[in-house]
Amino acid sequence: GEDVEQSLFLSVREGDSSVINCTYTDSSSTYLYWYKQEPGAGLQLLTYIFSNMDMKQDQRLTVLLNKKDKHLSLRIADTQTGDSAIYFCAETRSGGYNKLIFGAGTRLAVHP
């Protein structure tokens, strides 16, 4: 199975909050990330959280980290149609070079 797991699809109404969840496996990860990918494009870093933090807020984005359960979530407040995209969580995996390991991605669909 996937080392980093995410639900595959989320549909929300415009103006509501979106919550995307992720579980990871490497307890030694230094940072955990959320990336956004629009169709046919590369990845855009949305935010990251240091592993010794519980929460980080950046404008409409709130990241919550539960280290005990290895659970990461991304909340998008006041979701807009422009937020429709695929959202990937990622963890750093140690071993020589800190490489990013991605979840399968959550497709967020925002409808009016």
Added chain:
Amino acid sequence: GAVVSQHPSWVICKSGTSVKIECRSLDFQATTMFWYRQFPKQSLMLMATSNEGSKATYEQGVEKDKFLINHASLTLSTLTVTSAHPEDSSFYICSASTGTEGGGYTFGSGTRLTVV
């Protein structure tokens, strides 16, 4: 901010030919770059870690002779898909780390390879 430029954006090639994809860090030096492959509606799979001045480190299951990686300078890494076949058709994305807080992983815009 840090920018990674990836070219070409898309390429169509015939089976049996080779294709080179370039990844450049425009305003920073990257001793390490990463190459990912993404199948439609799937996640990014790390193929290899490209190290300036040394051999690339390939992930398990990735054919070294098939996917040649060269990291000739601190700002350029190339991925060559040799003797391409239709099953090599995919979206390839490179990434570089600026080494700043949070890792500073910056991604290129990706290359869509279609082998016919």
